[in-house]
Every structure is written in C-alpha cells, then in structure tokens.
Amino acid sequence: MNDAALAAAGTVLARWRQDPHALVQILRETQALTHWLPRPLLAHIARALGLTSAQVEGVAGFYRFFHTRPSGRVRVLFSDNITDRMLGSEALLARLCARLGVAPGETDAAGRFSVDRCSCTGLCDQGPALLVDHHHVVTRLDASRVDALADLLLAEAPPDAWPAEWFRVDDGVQRADVLLQGLAADAPALAGVLRRAPQALLDDVAQSRLRGRGGAGFPAARKWQACRDAPGPLRCVVCNADEGEPGTFKDRVLLSAHADAVFDGMTVAARAVGAQQGFVYLRGEYRYLLPQLEAVLARRRAQGLLGRDAGGVAGFDFDIAIHVGAGAYVCGEESALIESLEGRRGTPRIRPPFPVQAGYLGRPTVVNNVETFCAVAHIARRGGAWWAGIGTAESSGTKIHSVSGDCARPGLYEYPLGTTIARILEDCGAPRAQAVQVGGPSGACVPASEFGRAIAFEDVPSAGAFMVFDGSRDLFEVARHFARFFAHESCGLCTPCRVGTELVVRRLDKLAHARGAGRGSAFDIERLHELDTLLHGGTHCGLGASACNPLRDTLAHFGRAYVQRSTADHFEPDVDLDAELSSARRVTGRTDAGAHLHTEQTP
C-alpha cells in the first residue's frame, strides 16, 4: 500500500469524522480514489474506525462494487439484465473483450481497464447499457459504439473525454398520469402543507389508502402511525431508492425529473411521524445521479425546506442525506437496507422488531419506496380522498410501469391501478407477446392466456417492472437467467437461499446441456419442484422466498420448455466421470480400462 492510498483514505475518513456507521460510504469513496481496496488499506480503515479487520473485510467482500483484488483504472461493467441480453449485450461484451484482449472479469496486463458484467442498470428501455467506474453510464450500445469505446480505452482516454452523447439517459415517459405529470404549477407550497398538524397529514395518507410501491403493498399510513407511536426521541425516514429489481427503472426517472416531489414526500413523512433524519438509499448503479440530487438538496436547504425549522415550522428540524449503495440487490429489502446504512453487510434482520419499532441505530424508522414518497407529495396537496378515488377498491392511485423487452415503445407508462396487462401491451406495441414478467424476477411471469388480468394488489401486484417476451423467446432460458441472478445476489446468510439458489442453477444448467447433452430427465424436473417448495418455505427473508418465482411460473405455464430438455428416460449424472480421473491418469500414466469410467449409467 502506498502513501497516496493512505492519504486518500485519510481524507475520506476525516470527511466522515471516523464514523463506523459510514463504513460503506468510506469504502466507496476511498475506492473511487484508489481503484481497489487492498487488505492493508482495509486494516488501516478498520483501525481508524475502531472496527476489527474482519468487520471491514466482511463489508468489503459483501458488496459487488467493492474490489479486494486489483482492478483496472477504468472499470467497464455491462448491464446483464435479460433485456440487455435480448438486445445483444453478450455479443457486444465479447466484441469489446476481443478488441481489448481481455476476458470478461479480467483486468488487462497493464492495469488500464477491466471488463465485467453487473446486474441490471435500470436502462432497459435504452440498452444495452454499461457502467463506467460506477459513476458514468453508456446507453444504446451497438457495434460501432463498442469499437469506438475500445479505441478510447486502449488510448487511455479518461471517460470525461468520451463523447457526451454516449452518456445520454432519457426519461422515456410514454404515458404520464398524475405522478409523471408532476406537481401543478399552482400546487400549494410545501411550507403550507407542513404547517398542518402531523396527525392531520397522517390521516390524509390513511384516507388515501396509499400502499407501498416497493412491491409488498403495505399500507403507508399504518407504517407511519406505528413509527409515530413507537417510543423514543429520535426517528428516521428512509427513501428506498435501491431500485435493484431487474427491469425496473421508474425510480431512476422520478429521481431525475421529480426529485423535489420525492423530497417533499419524505419531508411530509418526517413531519407526520416526528423524524429528524432522512436518508435516500441510492443504489450504486445510480451513482451518476448523485451530483444532481445533492444539488437539489442544497437548493432546498437554501430555501429553508430542510434543516432547522424546516419549511418555517418552528421545532421541525429535518434534513436528508444520500447514502450510495455498492451493488447488492438484497439491500432493497428494508432491514438489509438499514444494515447497509449502518455500515454493515446487507443481511436482512430478523423481525420483529420491525424497522418502525427499531430501525436505523435502533430508532423507529419509516422506509418507503421512491414512488410512494412521490405519491405522498401529491396526496398531501390534493387530499386523501382524491387519491382514493383513483384505481380500485384494494389498490388506490396510479402505478408507474417500466416497460421493456419485445415491444415497439419501451419506457415508462403510468396508469391507474387495475389496468389490464393487455391494455399496457397494446399501448407499448407488443402484439406478439407470449409472456410478461410483471414486477421483475421476484414478481410473476404472466402467460398470454392471463393478459386479461389487472395489475393491482388484489390481482397481479407489481413493483414496477414489465418485461415483455415475444414468441421468439425461450422462457426456460429467461428463468435460467433469473436463477443465476438470484444465486449471485443471495446474501449468503441462510442455507436454503445460499445453497438452494445454486442448486436451482445447476439443475437448470443440466437441462440446458451446459455440461453435456441428453442428461436431463423427469427426475431433474421433480427436483426443481422440490427446490421451489423448499425455498418458498424455508428462507430467512422474502427475497430468498421469491427467488424461485420465475422457476415456479415457467414450470407451470411453459412446462413444455422443460420437458423438451428432459430427453433421458432415467436419471443421468451431470458429472463427466471419465474427466474426473484426468489428474490421476496424468501422474500415473495409466491408460488401461480401469483408468477410465463411463458417465452414462448404462454404457
């Protein structure tokens, strides 16, 4: 470790006042200066924070965007959602790697660059996309863009000098309803809203019947009331902007185009529950939004909407800080998110206590999705009854859908809840759809026969993703892609998820002939059903439980894709047994019959 790395860490540590709860931010900011996190540097940070090396290395090893091995000075990560692949991302990755002379996951010998994959970057409507150094995104990749990128990387041109057009990110709003239309120019000012009694604000949200937009659909007012009623002097409001569910990109647009509404909603929530501290947990893939969000916060502080006596309300002291994640899907789960906010590995907590009872640093904490807070900004101005009048009996208001995949017009579509899948497909131009993945991999794979169903909590709930697959797509391969995603993103705490997700991948690989053709049989499909049952009933958190949803849905609706791959009439091993003797043959020099094995049961 050199003096420059130590100095970089020193600057970052001082900025965070050696606060161990800021560990994730400290590691992220240090790495931005040092490119990777060598062990002695982690030990140095541990000493400065009063933590053990094991604690710091445990955190550094948990998050995908922290590198504990040398990494290139420029780091290129291809977004690896199924929609990126459908747009040809794998061929483009191979093309770039061939031009650069590196393999995916590798750094070039001179340490100039490394190329790898990352989870969905939330740019599915303008992909294939890639992340550069975790704080630039390049959209709309094609062969010519990749060739030009290779030239720039080889010439060691800094990303700031790359063509600005490459970094263009469009909002892509195709159908706007109340949220995407934004607050009316003559909407009441926030200060006026905040002067109302906290309980009145809460009652408005209760009357609106607003349910959380992160997927679970928990009534927002019940969450807030529980937090407000929990004992303790300090409370927190957290905006969950860890939009990690593949295929979801609505929060990116809300944060880009409607950040004030989101911060309004957080401020109203803070006033209603009596919170002093607010956080936005911004996913690491959206790091490029940080400067503009910080600028909005600075302006709001200058306007008196944040800080002491926020909005001019005496005694209402509230401010918002942005915490940037580091590439961990599980941190979208609210208790894992709080662990990460506190500077630890993103492992979901055992509940109870629920975050509303004991959340960030043990304080009662409300965690809501970006879209939920955005809705609050509108409800607080137009009243709960107005919102309750939109949508259905169980599902009030509107919902924003991130539409991508096989359709003519991908982008954002906002509809009242209760809108049918068929209607959305018609509007986005997808006449040949055979299935839609609603709500992302952890949601539901809906086949064409059920397109008449409505997106609402009482029918098909959705966290906002809407990925369309036409008749040319193989739903088995879609499920296999999602299975790999979950196996990679498992936090590793509980065995059913850590091991189960990997067993699902291996079994699907076997059916996909990854290690040899014709080994799959009905036996393997039966094991998949067992694993699905086991994961749905045995995991520590909801993310583990939903990891088999794509498997379950495709087995149910696209069983033929599995049966076609089950060509053996009985169990066959998925191990090349003869190859398993290769090392022993090498050192013994044996070639006799006893030095070989048949893989098939009945040779």
Place this chain on the structure above:
Amino acid sequence: MSAAAAPTPVRKLRVATVSLGGCFGCHMSLLDIDERLFELIEKVEFDRSPLTDIKTVGPCDIGLVEGGLCNAENVEVLRAFRAHCKVLVAVGACAITGGLPALRNHLDVGDILQSVYARVPDDPELPLPLNRVLPIHEVVQIDVALPGCPPPADAFWQLLQDLIAGRAPQHLPGLIRYD
C-alpha cells in the same frame, strides 16, 4: 403361540451395506442398535456387507451406502448397488455431501499423489482417485437420505423399521437434528 395358527413364513428382506469413502463410523453406529440386532435378524438377511464378508452384491431390497465417491472403484460399487437394490439409502454426511474426504477437493489430486509418493504407483489393480470426492447422489439416483455423522443408532432402527413395514421412511426430527 397356539398350535392352531402357525404363522406363514415371511420372506426376509435382503439388505446390503457398504462403506465407500467413509470411515465405517456409520456401520459402527448401526451396530449400536445393540440387542435389537436379534430382532432385526429375524426380519432381514444380509447380502454384501462388512458383516458377512460377501464380496459382490446380489438382488436386494435395501442398500445402505456409507461414504462418498473417492475413486473409480467406489463408482463401480455404487453402480452395482444401484442396479441390485430396490431402495438405495445414502447413509451419513459423507455419502450425502462428500464429507470430510471432500476437504481435498480444492487441491489437485495428481499433485497430492506426487507429494505423498516418491514414485506414484501405476498398478492397474489400484483404483484411480477422482479429481473431486463426490456425494453419491451426483452419480446415481438415491431413494432415501439418512443424515448424521454418524446417524444415531435409533435413526438406523427407525429407518429399517419403516422400510421393513413398507412405509415411507419418516425422519423423526429428534433423531436427525444436530444443532
């Protein structure tokens, strides 16, 4: 027993047992059913097993396999068991997961042989070790798994009682819970 109702002779079930890459600890635990062995021997007869010293497996009702797959011979023996046993049971941690022998899996077995032997034996009589120690379900279909290191005697007893009675084996939680 009254003379009037002479019991119809019941065919004894044939049971084969083997230790592949195991330590025979599971077999020792089976013997720990102690005096219940007398009751057992009324209902089963042993085919290939360390208890009989029969060298090849014949048609059986039940096969109990201890240990994982360490070498080519283990694979052949396991396949013979699968071919001859109606119900094949993976007994103990090594059979189910590879167990302690699988700790070598992150090393190259060729390198290990070269470090251990000055001259690596090349006698065709000797089975070649596999690159990785494998659990037995990777190579043949397993009907029942009896976990434990070793499974306690009572768990063996419960399993055999179930199989003899023609029931699906039930794993009583108290017998297979270890933490």
